[in-house]
Amino acid sequence: MVLHVVFLLLWVCWLHSVFGQDYEDDNLPAVDTITHFPEVKDGKCVFPFQYRGGIFYDCIKFKAKHKWCSLTETYQGRWKYCSEEDFAKCVFPFWYRRLIYRECTEHGEAFGRKWCSLTQNYNKDKVWKYCD
Numbered sequence: 001m002v003l004h005v006v007f008l009l010l011w012v013c014w015l016h017s018v019f020g021q022d023y024e025d026d027n028l029p030a031v032d033t034i035t036h037f038p039e040v041k042d043g044k045c046v047f048p049f050q051y052r053g054g055i056f057y058d059c060i061k062f063k064a065k066h067k068w069c070s071l072t073e074t075y076q077g078r079w080k081y082c083s084e085e086d087f088a089k090c091v092f093p094f095w096y097r098r099l100i101y102r103e104c105t106e107h108g109e110a111f112g113r114k115w116c117s118l119t120q121n122y123n124k125d126k127v128w129k130y131c132d
Contacts, residue, residue: 037077045069045086047118057118057127058088088129090116095123104131 048057049070059067059082069086071078080086093100094117096107104114119125 036079039068040071040078040080043071043078043080045080045082046071046073047088049073049075051075057125058129059086088118090129090131091118091120092116094119095121097123 045059046069048055050056050073051060051070052062052075056070059069061067064081067082067087068079069082070076071080090104093102095101096105096117099107101107101116104116106112106114109115114131115128116131117125118127118129122128
């Protein structure tokens with residue numbers, strides 16, 4: 001009897017691996033196939049951009065060797081690898097909690113590292129990055 005249960009479990013696991021949903025990233029929903037064109041090296045990143053149900057304010061790294069960005073507001077296959085000047089810039093002034101900041105701050109950061117918002121309203125958008 002135990003042997004039958006083991007074989008049943010193995011069979012179910014195999015079926016799931018063969019016919020289960022394929023996700024590119026655990027945090028993103030599966031979507032229809034997207035056509036990916038070759039990299040456009042002289043393109044300009046567009047922020048924010050929509051990709052696979054998410055909105056991104058900076059270069060991203062999903063199943064790629066390097067971070068990349070979309071060249072359109074809604075990703076349609078046109079993209080490029082990010083260079084240093086492509087990464088999102090801090091937006092000043094920005095609103096965090098009840099204060100307006102005109103430079104990077106340590107306020108609210110547990111490890112004392114300076115950070116900034118990537119939009120004017122951190123309270124609403126919750127999009128940020130560490131300052132250099």
